Amino acid sequence: MAKIEAEVAAVIAEGRDMTIATLMPDGAPHASTVSYASRGEVIYFGCSAKSQKAANLARDPRVALTINLPYRDWAEIRGVAFQGRARRLSAGADLEAAALLFMNKFSEIAQFVSASPDELALFEVTPTGVALLDYRKGFGHVEYAGRAPATAA
Secondary structure (H helix, E strand, O other): OHHHHHHHHHHHHHOOEEEEEEEOOOOOEEEEEEEOEEEOOEEEEEEEOOOHHHHHHHHOOEEEEEEEOOOOOHHHOEEEEEEEEEEEOOOOHHHHHHHHHHHHHOHHHHHOOOOOOOOEEEEEEEEEEEEEEEHHHOOOOEEEEOOOOOOOO
């Protein structure tokens, strides 16, 4: 288990963007790509406070996300898939710590984050299920860190 968790951590640390899916009011999925920062398996991302993602998360905190690393051919595919819950960070130590993680990972962010707290929403995603995809171990090879997602077959 420790080896899988180390591989999950390596993918998260190396990745820069993720696809996150939230739930629309009618239950339909809404997926979009965002940059992220992380501390262990906890993921942070920001978006417009007026975005569809922010509205969806205000109503239902459940998310699914994927992080995939660049590859030249299928034998190199590696990524992680999460199920989890997102919470919007408010002013305070949590928000400042997440902002610092972003600054350390994306030095160019300073030119883009002049938005007021009313315009920018920063979220923390805590995983409830994590799957590691690693084609180096075979086509479609998946291992679960911790407990498998509820939808795993």
